[in-house]
Amino acid sequence: MRKIRLLATAALLFAASLVTQAEQTHVLRLAETWGPNYPILGDATRNMAAMAEAMSGGRLQIRIDSSNRHKAPFGIFDMVKAGQYDMGHTASYYYKGKIPNAMYFTTVPFGMIAPEQYAWFYFGDGMALMEKVYAPHGLLSFPGGNTGNQMGGWFREEINSLEDLQGLKMRTPGFAGEVMAELGVAVTNIPPGELYTSLERGTIDALEWVGPALDFSMGFHQIADYYYSGWQEPGAEVQFLINQRVWERLPADLQEILRVAMRTAAYDMYIQSTHASGLAWSRMQEEYPNVQHRTFPPEVIDALRQTTDRLLLEASENDPLAQEIVRSQQAYLQQVRPWTNISDRAYLNTVAPSE
Amino acid sequence: MRKIRLLATAALLFAASLVTQAEQTHVLRLAETWGPNYPILGDATRNMAAMAEAMSGGRLQIRIDSSNRHKAPFGIFDMVKAGQYDMGHTASYYYKGKIPNAMYFTTVPFGMIAPEQYAWFYFGDGMALMEKVYAPHGLLSFPGGNTGNQMGGWFREEINSLEDLQGLKMRTPGFAGEVMAELGVAVTNIPPGELYTSLERGTIDALEWVGPALDFSMGFHQIADYYYSGWQEPGAEVQFLINQRVWERLPADLQEILRVAMRTAAYDMYIQSTHASGLAWSRMQEEYPNVQHRTFPPEVIDALRQTTDRLLLEASENDPLAQEIVRSQQAYLQQVRPWTNISDRAYLNTVAPSE
Numbered sequence: 271m272r273k274i275r276l277l278a279t280a281a282l283l284f285a286a287s288l289v290t291q292a293e294q295t296h297v298l299r300l301a302e303t304w305g306p307n308y309p310i311l312g313d314a315t316r317n318m319a320a321m322a323e324a325m326s327g328g329r330l331q332i333r334i335d336s337s338n339r340h341k342a343p344f345g346i347f348d349m350v351k352a353g354q355y356d357m358g359h360t361a362s363y364y365y366k367g368k369i370p371n372a373m374y375f376t377t378v379p380f381g382m383i384a385p386e387q388y389a390w391f392y393f394g395d396g397m398a399l400m401e402k403v404y405a406p407h408g409l410l411s412f413p414g415g416n417t418g419n420q421m422g423g424w425f426r427e428e429i430n431s432l433e434d435l436q437g438l439k440m441r442t443p444g445f446a447g448e449v450m451a452e453l454g455v456a457v458t459n460i461p462p463g464e465l466y467t468s469l470e471r472g473t474i475d476a477l478e479w480v481g482p483a484l485d486f487s488m489g490f491h492q493i494a495d496y497y498y499s500g501w502q503e504p505g506a507e508v509q510f511l512i513n514q515r516v517w518e519r520l521p522a523d524l525q526e527i528l529r530v531a532m533r534t535a536a537y538d539m540y541i542q543s544t545h546a547s548g549l550a551w552s553r554m555q556e557e558y559p560n561v562q563h564r565t566f567p568p569e570v571i572d573a574l575r576q577t578t579d580r581l582l583l584e585a586s587e588n589d590p591l592a593q594e595i596v597r598s599q600q601a602y603l604q605q606v607r608p609w610t611n612i613s614d615r616a617y618l619n620t621v622a623p624s625e
Numbered sequence: 626m627r628k629i630r631l632l633a634t635a636a637l638l639f640a641a642s643l644v645t646q647a648e649q650t651h652v653l654r655l656a657e658t659w660g661p662n663y664p665i666l667g668d669a670t671r672n673m674a675a676m677a678e679a680m681s682g683g684r685l686q687i688r689i690d691s692s693n694r695h696k697a698p699f700g701i702f703d704m705v706k707a708g709q710y711d712m713g714h715t716a717s718y719y720y721k722g723k724i725p726n727a728m729y730f731t732t733v734p735f736g737m738i739a740p741e742q743y744a745w746f747y748f749g750d751g752m753a754l755m756e757k758v759y760a761p762h763g764l765l766s767f768p769g770g771n772t773g774n775q776m777g778g779w780f781r782e783e784i785n786s787l788e789d790l791q792g793l794k795m796r797t798p799g800f801a802g803e804v805m806a807e808l809g810v811a812v813t814n815i816p817p818g819e820l821y822t823s824l825e826r827g828t829i830d831a832l833e834w835v836g837p838a839l840d841f842s843m844g845f846h847q848i849a850d851y852y853y854s855g856w857q858e859p860g861a862e863v864q865f866l867i868n869q870r871v872w873e874r875l876p877a878d879l880q881e882i883l884r885v886a887m888r889t890a891a892y893d894m895y896i897q898s899t900h901a902s903g904l905a906w907s908r909m910q911e912e913y914p915n916v917q918h919r920t921f922p923p924e925v926i927d928a929l930r931q932t933t934d935r936l937l938l939e940a941s942e943n944d945p946l947a948q949e950i951v952r953s954q955q956a957y958l959q960q961v962r963p964w965t966n967i968s969d970r971a972y973l974n975t976v977a978p979s980e
Contacts, residue, residue, distance in 0.1 A: 614773075
């Protein structure tokens with residue numbers, strides 16, 4: 271009798287342990303740089319979380335905190351490293367002050383466009399090099415979505431020569447700003463909320479934001495006529511960060527679910543950016559006939575490129591890992607770009623030669 | 626005593642049922658058009674199957690049969706429809722003889738490039754229109770991987786005018802072949818295994834295959850000097866097919882695992898194509914200095930486009946659904962292409978103006 275009672279208890283405990291094992295829920299807290307309901311960039315985290323939850327039958331749940339909650343849009347790296355959050359969604363180049371080599375994994379001026387860069391990440395050395403940079407911080411990093419090729423900015427006057435850049439007051443942050451400053455541009459940093467008014471009142475003559483999809487709601491096209499193609503962020507990839515201890519605690523199936531959900535959400539963001547940019551640019555052209563597309567003249571492009579190359583060389587000359595990354599990216603670009611040129615570029619030029 | 630024994634038995638049965646429910650394995654049989662270990666296209670099915678199995682902890686298994694097993698590379702549609710196979714990996718336009726509207730979901734001459742077409746599928750009307758075509762056959766269809774922009778082909782002599790196409794013996798199958806025939810090309814169909822010899826001996830003057838990644842192992846670059854950029858398949862997407870009854874039998878979590886595994890495998894194939902094409906084209910250029918890249922002259926492109934437009938109009942004029950698809954694709958292209966032109970195209974032209 272006691273034996274059978276023990277058997278029943280054992281069977282129930284066994285059943286319960288199976289339930290626990292199969293149904294145990296892992297809740298990961300994710301901090302994103304973006305504000306709540308931020309289009310495209312915020313859609314990527316929600317898309318990732320929804321896929322992970324549905325694929326795991328609810329066993330993997332991602333709780334997303336936007337910047338209004340955590341108040342540290344550029345502190346994602348620190349918070350995930352310290353374990354305050356399990357995951358983050360941010361851009362690697364925001365952290366170049368702390369880890370200089372992080373900047374190469376977002377985009378590089380005159381570098382690869384989105385499909386080329388994904389090829390470098392997944393079929394070249396990109397993932398391995400990114401691991402070398404993040405592993406010492408106890409972090410895993412994964413591509414988190416691409417904005418597509420970013421525009422060079424909104425200008426109130428045309429840029430026809432290097433001369434036209436002298437003293438031009440322009441808001442353009444980060445590495446692109448450093449390059450522009452070397453060419454004589456008066457680079458200023460103005461909070462996003464004041465950009466429209468600053469441009470309207472002439473406090474600045476030009477600014478760079480993202481591309482049609484995110485520029486549209488800022489309204490710059492209402493007060494600046496010239497929209498220049500870019501050189502500075504040919505394929506800006508944001509990133510997912512995960513604390514390595516959190517990753518290691520997940521069972522193998524949930525690790526793979528998380529990996530694939532992040533990978534798909536990243537690709538999806540690139541495609542959503544393509545869609546939203548197409549839609550916004552076609553609306554701008556229809557509703558604002560003042561808006562005209564321009565490309566920088568060759569002498570400006572040449573000067574931008576020479577300055578970029580010099581600054582990249584200076585940034586990497588005393589850091590072997592930086593050199594390894596820069597050389598890998600340059601070698602990969604040399605391998606893949608001739609293919610891009612004879613495929614999509616030749617096709618686009620051939621089917622609409624006049625543009 | 627009997628009560629307790631019953632309780633013990635019930636507990637054990639409960640435990641067993643939990644095991645059954647949680648661990649029940651779904652094995653899906655997939656037929657692919659490609660031969661065994663076929664690069665890129667075959668990698669896509671293996672990548673998908675590996676992700677599905679790992680994400681499901683082994684509960685979802687995909688058994689892949691290549692064409693050497695099922696002997697029906699162009700019978701995938703029929704076999705999945707009839708339930709002989711649960712899934713397929715093939716190209717939609719192979720089945721235009723049976724369902725004429727299938728052809729629009731692979732690629733269209735002078736149509737969208739890969740990221741534009743993914744945007745149409747996932748953020749435009751593409752998926753809904755594809756469902757309209759496949760649902761009456763009890764099938765679900767999903768994008769299954771993109772080859773990237775396909776090349777126009779290998780030519781032994783340069784094409785400088787429409788005149789040069791008269792009587793040119795060329796292997797180019799499908800819709801592109803119909804268009805070429807209208808321009809005076811003597812279109813022939815030759816099995817893949819005889820292509821190299823046919824080109825070498827002058828049985829044909831030119832041929833179209835895929836792009837550097839898959840052309841390289843065929844060796845055409847050893848016997849033809851001119852490699853032309855394409856117009857006929859700007860972003861060829863292959864497809865996954867699933868029998869709808871099979872899909873409906875899967876629990877919700879496995880459906881989502883399968884959907885996401887297919888979606889990621891498709892994107893991954895596009896990126897792998899980019900990588901492999903870059904590698905192969907750079908090897909061809911290094912090792913075979915005879916190989917020269919060309920684009921067709923404007924009068925040839927204009928004639929190809931006018932003929933394409935006329936044949937597409939004829940194919941769709943008595944079919945309202947065909948018209949809906951063609952109009953949707955044309956409207957989407959008009960919306961998205963101006964964005965591609967001011968972003969990637971302008972960037973590629975600006976940073977290397979001479980090419």
